[in-house]
Amino acid sequence: MYLWIFIGSYLLAGGVAFYFLSQRAAAEANAMRARGIPEHEIDRWYAGLGGMTIRAVLQSMLISGTMLAGLVSFVAWLAM
Numbered sequence: 904m905y906l907w908i909f910i911g912s913y914l915l916a917g918g919v920a921f922y923f924l925s926q927r928a929a930a931e932a933n934a935m936r937a938r939g940i941p942e943h944e945i946d947r948w949y950a951g952l953g954g955m956t957i958r959a960v961l962q963s964m965l966i967s968g969t970m971l972a973g974l975v976s977f978v979a980w981l982a983m
Contacts, residue, residue, distance in 0.1 A: 905976050912972035913964050920963035924956055 928949070935945050 904979065908975050908979060909968070909972040912975060913968035916966075916968035916971060917960055917964040920960045920967070921956075924959060928952060928956075 932945050932949065935948070936942075
């Protein structure tokens with residue numbers, strides 16, 4: 904049971920982190936368009952985010968996923 908709690912917590916944390924990061928990147932790209940930056944420059948900016956995005960999502964999965972899994976495991980332990 905605890906294994907499933909940890910797997911679910913890590914997946915949830917990764918999904919939430921990716922969602923928020925993609926929303927922030929989209930908002931920044933829209934702001935760049937509003938400033939008149941050419942589309943090929945925005946595409947180059949997006950391409951440069953790949954490594955940082957992967958690192959940020961993994962870091963969020965490790966930190967937030969572990970905290971969430973610990974909390975849910977504690978609640979499950981109390982409920983038993």
